Amino acid sequence: MERLIEILEDIQPAADYETCETLIDDHILDSMAIIALVAELEDEFDITIPTVEIIPDNFNSAKAMYDMITRLQEED
Amino acid sequence: MSSFFSILYVVVFLPSVVILYNIFPKKYRPFVLLIGSYVFFFSISGKLLLYLLFSTLSVHHIGLWLTDLQAERNAKLKLVEKTEKKELKSLYQTKQRRVVLFGVLLHIGILLVVKYTPFFMENINSIFAAFDVPVTLNIPKILMPIGISFYTLQAVSYIFDVYREIISADRNMSRVALYMGFFPTIMEGPICRYGETAHALYAGERTNYNGLTMGIQRILYGMLKKIVVADRLNILIKNVFDSGNQYDGGIVAVAAICYTVQLYMEFSGTMDLVIGTAQIFNIRLPENFRQPFFSKSVSDFWARWHITLGTFFKDYIFYPLSMSKPLKKLTSKARKHIGNHLGPLVAGAVALFCVWLCNGLWHGAGWNYIFFGMYHFVLILSGNIVEPYAKKLLEKLHINREGIAYHTFSVVRTVILVVIGEMFFRANGLSAGLSMFKSLITNFSLASFKDETILKLGMDIEDFIIVGITLLIVLVISIFKEKDINVREGIAKRNVVLRWGIYYALIIFIIIFGAYGRGYVPVDPIYANF
Known part of the structure; x- marks a missing residue:
């Protein structure tokens, strides 16, 4: 989780990733940030994030992203 | 009936369908809607209704084809060792991709032929004329069925959603038919997703x-x-x-x-x-729509205007392209060399270009529509590029981005840019x-x-x-x-x-x-x- 927050802060510093649950809904992470984020998460956590996972529910909070990463690691 | 605003539609057709819908028992109501939809379509496009029927049949079949492949894969996965699972998944993914490609090419192909043939042939004739080639192609007059641009996108989204296993293919042909041809949405959308609307369309709930x-x-x-x-x-x-x-x-x-x-x-x-x-x-x-003329940027405008078209392009073109392996690699490399801000914009620009080219062409076969698409591509991409620099500049100038003055300026600027774009469009x-x-x-x-x-x-x-x-x-x-x-x-x-x-x-x-x-x-x- 700590590494995930570091990545998020590196990509888009202007948010409190510990608490924010509306990263997509409030346009804190836009589509360009999502492109960068997905590339970074795949490299860092050795996963493949399929397009079907690119939905607001999976990116609205750091916790949601962490859950998605864990799930994809288990599926792999 | 020429439109939803004709007397015949408002005074005769719609009330008749509503009355019949409520007279019939629940299980027959979807059929009232379906027959009503085909009557509506036929009254505008006549025998071109065959296009819609063909698309419905093919999309239904392709959906089942994909679901059957998925079921076959799942059954085989239970029988193989863990080490072989990855290979098996990959094999079935390739098979499914071929089916998706066939389905998408079939539906987009029909749209291309019906909508763009005269445009392409006119341009070929212009090229021949420019190079003094003594050949002139006869430009065929192809009748276009009403709503083909809308129901084709719904067909494509259905195929992709089955492939991605967001939805299961529907074995009920009439439900797929109603999703494709529901009369209120057939002419101008909204472009619906099967998972969001099909079951409600078929539920046959009484009017309250x-x-x-x-x-x-x-x-x-x-x-x-x-x-x-x-x-x-x-x-x-x-x-x-x-x-x-x-x-x-x-x-x-x-x-x-x-x-x-x-x-x-x-x-x-x-x-x-x-x-x-x-x-x-x-x-x-x-x-x-979500109050588009209150937008603070062109990008914001397009998130509020024709929302279902925007989300279609985002979900089925922008993300699949920008998340494709070559563009992901490009993003990783670009981030290392030109930083977090500009790095993702390289792959993003490629995907954005495709989105806006498709957006322009979707609206019509003409260079002004392509220009309209490229105009928005340039505006949105440059908006993304300058965003952090503009932010720093405004901070230096002590201009509050959240203040009413800057907000008003942003809205007026967006409206002016939109009006110029629409002028080329028209x-x-x-x-x-x-x-x-x-x-x-x-x-x-x-x-x-x-x-x-x-x-x-x-x-x-x-x-x-x-x-x-x-x-x-x-x-x-x-x-x-x-x-x-x-x-x-x-x-x-x-x-x-x-x-x-x-x-x-x-x-x-x-x-x-x-x-x-x-x-x-x-x-x-x-x-x-x-």
Whole structure:
């Protein structure tokens, strides 16, 4: 989780990733940030994030992203 | 029936379908909607209904094909060792991708042939002429079925969603048929997703009082926008755009603004009618507009205008492209070399270019539509590039981005950029659009207002007053909506006298001030032709 927050802060510093649950809904992470984020998460956590996972529910909070990463690691 | 706003549709067709729908038992109601949809389609496009039937049959079959492959894969996965699972998944993914490719090429192929053949052949003829090749291709006249641009996208989204296992393919052919051809959505959308609407369409829920009154209320609001404003502006717009280079920049600016207003009033008014109609059948359809003229940037505008088209392009073109292996690698490399901000923009630009090329072409076969797409591509990409630098500059200048002054500036700037884009969109070809733009910049004058030329183009002062009053009503309602205040529910909660007073006032206003009858030519629905 700590590494995930570091990545998020590196990509888009202007948010409190510990608490924010509306990263997509409030346009804190836009589509360009999502492109960068997905590339970074795949490299860092050795996963493949399929397009079907690119939905607001999976990116609205750091916790949601962490859950998605864990799930994809288990599926792999 | 020529449109949703024809007397035949409003007075005969829609009430008949609503009555029949409620007379029949629940299990037959979806068939009432389906037969009604085909009658509606046939009344506009005649035997071209065959296109819709073919697309429905093929999309149903392709969906089942994919689901069967997925079931076969899942059964085999249970029987193999863990080490072989990855290979098996990959094998079936390849098989599924071939089916998806076939399905998408088939549906997009039909759309390309029907919609773009004359455009491509005209351009080939131009190239031949430029190189003195003594060959001229005969340009065929291909009749286009109503709504093909909309139901084709729904077919493509269905195929992709089955492939991605967001939904299971439906074995019930009539449910797929209703999803593809539901009459309120067939002409101008909204572009629905199977998972969100198909089951509600097929549920056959009886019309209830709330749905009926709220639906009628929304239909009336749509008619107000379309008949009183959009149709009234039509003559002036047609006169100026048909001979754009005759007028000074002042008139061109008025015509461009009027066209942007007309397009919004026509399209959002039709959406009000469509969503209101569905509400009568107890069906909730996705919204297509969210106060677009309050947008602070062009990108924000497109998140609020024709929302279902934007999300279609985002989900089925932008993300799949930008998340493809080559572009992901490009993003990783670019981030290391040019940083977090510009890095993702490289792959993003490629995907964004494809989105806006498709967006332009989807709207029509013409260079002005391609220009329209590229115009927005450049604006949105440059907006993304300059964003952090603009932020720093504003901080240095001590300008509060959240303050009312900067907010107003951002909204006005966005509206101006949108109006210019729509001017090219409406122009009779790209060169006419460029000529009008030139006139706007180099020949801007207010002389036409002083000598009242502006009142001789099809709209007199009364027309402008009626349009102005109606736009004021729409603006006030939009402000409430932007503040999350539901005006329609507010009216519905008022006492019976006030409530019905408002409804009757609205009906009388539309009857008296609607632009129909002598002096007005019925206006074709703009988006239905895209």
